[in-house]
Amino acid sequence: MTTRATRLADGSWRLDGRKIWISRADSADFAIVMAVTDREAGRKQGISAFLVDRDTPGISIVGRIPMIGGTTTFEVAYDDVRLPAGALLGAEGAGFAPMQARLAARRLEVAAWSIGAAERGLAMMVAHARDRRTFGQFLADRQSVQWWIADAVSRIHSTKLLAYDIARRIDAGEDVRVLVSAAKVAGPELAAEVIDHAMQAFGAMGMAKEMPLHLLAAQVRLMRIYDGPSEVHRWVVARAALAG
């Protein structure tokens, strides 16, 4: 993290830095900006959170990056941005832990969105398999298609149970960081596979832009990167298991 906030003599703050890949930077009214306030203290005690109005002088969008799936991200620059003392959220140096907690909820949302996308792909695949005949047989009677459907049904169900269990644990105040990483891997990877099978089952129609499948595929592809790539979340899960 290179963005840093410096406390000035009168208690106000000065913010300088840049951050790329920011979603909705063009439409947000305010942002929570994480900045280093004590480089020596490390991430546990050296990062603070600030509530920053979008139109504060010194904030500019310096890059607009079209992404797959119809999404756009932005690069935001902070040049000598002056913030009142009250812009600090919580205690100085204690911004990391609340952000981690927020990210847990957000990653569960990603898992839930993926389950919805997988359900849509499955529903489309089932409808098409009942309707399309090739070489004298319905696709519904082909074992390859049946296996895609069977795997989708069972994986959607198990991923949904995982998501509900994590939601219940969050409500009970449990630390769900490891489980949420598992769901952040499982959801988008499930959706990617189910949607890919649906595209295959539709043949050329599955490649047509008039169908929603290519858009769903691109959107779930993004989910394997944002809020942490699958490899990093697998690392979190493995590290916890290996630590005993």
Ligand SMILES: Cc1cc2nc3c(=O)[nH]c(=O)nc-3n(C[C@H](O)[C@H](O)[C@H](O)COP(=O)(O)OP(=O)(O)OC[C@H]3O[C@@H](n4cnc5c(N)ncnc54)[C@H](O)[C@@H]3O)c2cc1C
């Ligand atoms: C659509 C979209 C929206 C986004 N919105 C925001 C936003 O609003 N705010 C924000 O702050 N960020 C946002 N991001 C950024 C996103 O969180 C990062 O892109 C993501 O965390 C990965 O970081 P990186 O791009 O620097 O990849 P890197 O850290 O360079 O990683 C590249 C690849 O290396 C591998 N890798 C990295 N680390 C490890 C590891 N420890 N173990 C094994 N393999 C590893 C993985 O395969 C990974 O995909 C967004 C990204 C996208 C695509």
